[in-house]
Amino acid sequence: TQLLEQSPQFLSIQEGENLTVYCNSSSVFSSLQWYRQEPGEGPVLLVTVVTGGEVKKLKRLTFQFGDARKDSSLHITAAQPGDTGLYLCAGGSSGSARQLTFGSGTQLTVLP
Amino acid sequence: SQTIHQWPATLVQPVGSPLSLECTVEGTSNPNLYWYRQAAGRGLQLLFYSVGIGQISSEVPQNLSASRPQDRQFILSSKKLLLSDSGFYLCAWSVGILTGWSNYGYTFGSGTRLTVV
Numbered sequence: 001t002q003l004l005e006q007s008p009q010f011l012s013i014q015e016g017e018n019l020t021v022y023c024n025s026s027s028v029f030s031s032l033q034w035y036r037q038e039p040g041e042g043p044v045l046l047v048t049v050v051t052g053g054e055v056k057k058l059k060r061l062t063f064q065f066g067d068a069r070k071d072s073s074l075h076i077t078a079a080q081p082g083d084t085g086l087y088l089c090a091g092g093s094s095g096s097a098r099q100l101t102f103g104s105g106t107q108l109t110v111l112p
Numbered sequence: 113s114q115t116i117h118q119w120p121a122t123l124v125q126p127v128g129s130p131l132s133l134e135c136t137v138e139g140t141s142n143p144n145l146y147w148y149r150q151a152a153g154r155g156l157q158l159l160f161y162s163v164g165i166g167q168i169s170s171e172v173p174q175n176l177s178a179s180r181p182q183d184r185q186f187i188l189s190s191k192k193l194l195l196s197d198s199g200f201y202l203c204a205w206s207v208g209i210l211t212g213w214s215n216y217g218y219t220f221g222s223g224t225r226l227t228v229v
Contacts, residue, residue: 006155031213042118042202042220043156050213088155092213097144097163098206099171100218102156 002027004091004103012109013079021074021106023089030092032065032072033100037086079110114139118203118221125228131176131190133224135203138184142208145186146218147178150200162186163208198228 004025013019023032031050035043047056049065049072056063060083062075072089086107090100118135125131137143144163148156158171160178168178175194179187186203204218 004155031216033217035218040223040225042204042223043218044220045217048214048217086153090156090218092216097161097169098216099146099158099161101158102148104155105153107153 002029002091002093002101004089004101006087006089006103006106008106009104010107010109012111015080015110015112016078017110019076019079019108021076021087021108023072023074023103025070025091027091027093028069030069030094032069033090033092034063034072034074035088035090037088037105043086043088076108079108081110081112084108084110114205114219116203116205116219116221118224120224121222122225123227125193125226127195127228128192131188131193131197131226133188133201133203133226135186135188135221136184137205140184140205140207142183143205144208145180146204146206147186147188148202148204150202150223152200156202160188193228195228198226200225 007022033048034046037043047063052067052069054065060077064073086105088105089103092100115138146161147159150156162168162180176190201224203221206218
């Protein structure tokens with residue numbers, strides 16, 4: 001069974017601060033995705049990384065896939081209250097159904 | 113464009129009552145379909161997935177079942193609900209044809225909040 005562990009579980013910071021969220025596994029994944037979820041809504045895809053060592057930037061968000069494709073990180077620069085939400089990483093493996101294994105989530109609160 | 117509809121948004125059901133949650137996708141063909149359950153503020157647990165009409169795979173043994181009567185329709189059911197069935201249920205779809213991982217991702221519905229009392 002593939003497991004993804006996210007840390008920290010909860011994070012509360014002031015507007016303008018930087019933060020990093022981690023996603024770790026002992027399994028190798030074909031791809032690693034990050035989603036953000038608002039209360040009462042479904043998760044929304046932010047990014048997909050597929051190559052070991054790959055770095056993708058989405059405005060103030062920087063995503064990195066580990067060299068061995070077992071871990072990933074999400075870094076947010078100058079956090080804003082609009083960044084508040086539950087951040088989920090998800091790992092994908094080969095197979096026709098393309099099932100994703102989701103991490104336990106990081107609840108981020110950015111205070112104004 | 114593709115859209116996914118999930119209903120109802122909220123549901124309060126007594127223990128022992130039946131359940132039927134429906135999910136439909138528009139604007140695509142042969143999607144992979146998924147049912148997930150989420151505990152409050154936590155990660156998602158895969159319940160069922162389907163790669164085609166009538167093809168259902170179960171990840172977690174429980175008193176829930178799923179069916180796919182049409183290409184873009186996915187239904188989650190139970191004959192008798194338990195208190196432990198309470199949670200946030202999410203339906204999702206992804207492209208069904210073989211493609212690279214680079215642009216792969218799930219699109220989720222807005223979820224159903226189920227409370228069993």
